[in-house]
Amino acid sequence: MEHVTVTFLRDDNIDAPVLIEGLPGIGHVGKLVADHLIHELGAEKIGKISSLHFPPQVIVDEQGITHLVNNEIYRHEKDGKSVLFLVGDFQSNSPEGHYVLAERYLDIAEELGVKRVYALGGYGVGRLVENPRVLSAVNMKHLRSEVEAAGGSFENAGSSGMIVGASGLLLGLGEERGIEGICLMGETSGYIVDPKSADGLLTVLSRLTAIEVDHTSLQQRAEDMEQIIAKIQEAEEARGREELSYIG
Amino acid sequence: MEHVTVTFLRDDNIDAPVLIEGLPGIGHVGKLVADHLIHELGAEKIGKISSLHFPPQVIVDEQGITHLVNNEIYRHEKDGKSVLFLVGDFQSNSPEGHYVLAERYLDIAEELGVKRVYALGGYGVGRLVENPRVLSAVNMKHLRSEVEAAGGSFENAGSSGMIVGASGLLLGLGEERGIEGICLMGETSGYIVDPKSADGLLTVLSRLTAIEVDHTSLQQRAEDMEQIIAKIQEAEEARGREELSYIG
Amino acid sequence: MEHVTVTFLRDDNIDAPVLIEGLPGIGHVGKLVADHLIHELGAEKIGKISSLHFPPQVIVDEQGITHLVNNEIYRHEKDGKSVLFLVGDFQSNSPEGHYVLAERYLDIAEELGVKRVYALGGYGVGRLVENPRVLSAVNMKHLRSEVEAAGGSFENAGSSGMIVGASGLLLGLGEERGIEGICLMGETSGYIVDPKSADGLLTVLSRLTAIEVDHTSLQQRAEDMEQIIAKIQEAEEARGREELSYIG
Amino acid sequence: MEHVTVTFLRDDNIDAPVLIEGLPGIGHVGKLVADHLIHELGAEKIGKISSLHFPPQVIVDEQGITHLVNNEIYRHEKDGKSVLFLVGDFQSNSPEGHYVLAERYLDIAEELGVKRVYALGGYGVGRLVENPRVLSAVNMKHLRSEVEAAGGSFENAGSSGMIVGASGLLLGLGEERGIEGICLMGETSGYIVDPKSADGLLTVLSRLTAIEVDHTSLQQRAEDMEQIIAKIQEAEEARGREELSYIG
Incomplete structure (x- = not known):
């Protein structure tokens, strides 16, 4: 086995100028957005990547069929x-x-003619965020105005931030190859899977890419999550009152 | 040293259509079954595999002779x-x-003409199990009915399960090579070496492979283990009563 | 990607007989000295080194532009x-x-004609140091007298000390290549970034290299740090008195 | 750098039929014996081995000179x-x-014509041992009687023991190359550097190799260590009595 194995399901007509990366990360924000886009657009699976740098395991699906982690x-x-x-x-x-x-x-991006990568992720702030911003970073200066025009914020710049993992390296190593890189990070607590933050990120990404999809299912998940959080908060407040009355 | 060194003790007539893997894992269920089969059948050792991915140590046998871990x-x-x-x-x-x-x-499997791998293991549930099921996964859809007919259960499917290590990868990487893979996992607590779970797994495996062996020694070990557990439970209950009478 | 990638920003006239290493380490003493020298001298950036042995991340600057860790x-x-x-x-x-x-x-050092390496670092002693010494080690015996003449101390010798990481290996592996190596380690608590220790180290290094720069900004940072420490100590003493009066 | 670098200080006339390994390990028993033999015999240093599998550091000697770990x-x-x-x-x-x-x-052993390796180490038992045995293991059956005749014990055999690290692998991998391997392990608590255990191991090794040296310095260190232990035990008993009288 090579360290990384790439298998294409078809060869012809698979190039594109844009790659959107949504691997798992903080709040699964990037993954939620990318998975939502794939589902709404009905995008076609054209390749898979396995590697000995992934965990040594298979996933068992609902049919009991195993799938190598990829x-x-x-x-x-x-x-x-x-x-x-x-x-x-x-x-x-x-x-x-x-x-x-x-x-x-x-x-792979170079082979398929990619000129720009969007790396999607979350930006953990350690508390619930009412109106999550879409914080941003770019690997070339000229990209900044375009991102700002689309609603991406650069208020995180100057806080000596780091972007760790695939998203960071796609920008950092992409720059060396002349591939434009835009990292969009939905503000999120870091404690929960965060469809609300993903919904905001998708809005900015849509403006940048001119790819429009229906947000309904993402917003529905966001509402469900809001209700779960509200219930937890209520329960905690109720417990707080009980403790007070007990003390009193 | 290569990363993996394979040494065959003989060359001729060593192929077979089926490989049964029973490396150590949860409850040592897979290892118990495979070791039992080898012992009962009087199977012949034909090869050994050493690797710098194994622990850097030798085992000292009853004669004081060292054997490289393999x-x-x-x-x-x-x-x-x-x-x-x-x-x-x-x-x-x-x-x-x-x-x-x-x-x-x-x-090795391909060289020896193997068409199907049985990967044996345990399925840890975190509590003692009265009647351990044989939970299953397969790497090709058409294998499922055969496993069910032999008494393997797929009730674990749909719980987003993972199979980690050699068993998982034999199925996942085997699929890429067109080798059928069936993983049988005896339900077990995960706290003890579990010959009872192994006994149940052996029954299902025998139906699938048409390899019949005597179960007596495995069942004897299972009974011994049951008695050990019963004694521990008794001792715990006795202590519980003592504490109660002390309090009372 | 190679394991280490070296990129020079220009090719001509980039050799030098001396290399000063100031990578991060205990109290950031070496880094403070080297960064100060680069700033005061207005040294020119001529190359960068990236590697998969660095953390997998990019740094986001004040403009929101990412830079691969290097x-x-x-x-x-x-x-x-x-x-x-x-x-x-x-x-x-x-x-x-x-x-x-x-x-x-x-x-790189050999290619650029380097004959001597100064490896700068901190020497952690676990307590605040009033007058930090500049402890030293050399990779060839004949270098010792020169270092002592410049004010470097060898009082640490004989305590079975180790020098870990880049500084240590530049001396140890440099010796094999016939490159002189002098390690200067500013005594420091190990708890804080220590510009005071750096200031002392710079004095010794300047004598050795005949490179003179203004110390003002480093000394200013040292004074600022002294005041921060004094305030913390005052606050702790105040708390101590309060606790006493409360008890009394 | 290669992963392992071997440098010989001279080329001619450096072969020998026997290699004695005494790298650091439990109670430093093997290291004490090998270092003692080298010192007493006045053995000549003929080579050194450095490797990126050693810690990345240099040792600073009493003169302040650095030496790459090797x-x-x-x-x-x-x-x-x-x-x-x-x-x-x-x-x-x-x-x-x-x-x-x-x-x-x-x-290296093969190049220098080595036919037999003695791997020296400690055998940790978790308590102070009055009369430490020299427990043994061999990589070929025919070696056992010779070791027993020299006073080596095989009472450890049959306890499913492992020998970890260099000593174990020299036997395990040496066997594949037809090099005889004898591992001698001085019984030791595992808590202290143990010259007493080393003294006993040296006696057995001397009988096997017909290499005789003076034991005085090793025995002196053993006596010193005995006195240190006695003082610690006295202090603990004294504290025990105090606590008793306090309670009484």
């Missing part, structure tokens, strides 16, 4: 405009593996 | 029907090593 | 006398990576 | 009878490194 490449084309997606259930096991995988992702 | 391949043939076994005392040290070793196991 | 080589030349600097934000992730990177640093 | 090969010849020693301050950082280094040690 990342997947999807593609969507409409009116001559095409886009690629990089999604999956895992990032690398090890620091070195992150570099090996990111270089390989960029090899 | 995995072993056994083979049994009767009435023109042959079967291979993969057993040993260790799995890999590291995530990467699991992939390297599993690929090598599959190289 | 180490950097600076060079200064004045009156025909030139010096190189090796600085950056990280050392290796792993023990093996330290060796791989140090060998590569020495490859 | 292992060393010594050789002694008298009356046409020669012996090699493998000693040093470290074993590998990682499980994989143990294998890589042990294979390299055996490459």
